[in-house]
Amino acid sequence: MTRNDSVTFIAFLRWLEHAVPADSTIHLILDNGSSHTSNATRSWLAKHPRLVVHHTPKRASWLNQVEMFFSILARRLLRRGEFNSRQDLVEQIREFTLAYDDQARPFRWYYDSTPLKAA
Known part of the structure; x- marks a missing residue:
């Protein structure tokens, strides 16, 4: 992809919605990137309820x-x-x-802003 913006992300969501059988719920695990939380994305998702969004906690990478x-x-x-x-x-x-x-069970996340110490 050339851009990581709402337009590109919504295009991916449209593709995903058509690629997955209509009787299936689609669960998305998303970080809090701007393309995932924009007004355009939230509005599009509100109109497509079979796509269920689970956001990772702020300050926590999905990769973690x-x-x-x-x-x-x-x-x-x-x-x-x-x-x-x-x-x-x-x-x-x-x-x-x-x-x-x-x-x-869900992982419990917290962030206390304490700098990490070298081992």
Whole structure:
């Protein structure tokens, strides 16, 4: 994409809405970037209720949440697991993810503005 603005983002949302079967709800996990929170985007989303938006907390990168999940995956499965093949690895990751989804709870985020200390 050449621009990261509301027009480009709404064009993506239109494409997404047409690409996903009409009877499916689409959950979007978005950061608080201006293209995701603009008046134009909020207005468009209000008219398309099957797109459900979940914003990441302010001052928290969406990437942090992905990294936290991969850390959990690595600690609970990958470091201890035994995999007989690539397909076995894929299947175990899929099973882990489905089981994790059943018991997962939201991460609690906070920001106290304390500078990080070097290790």
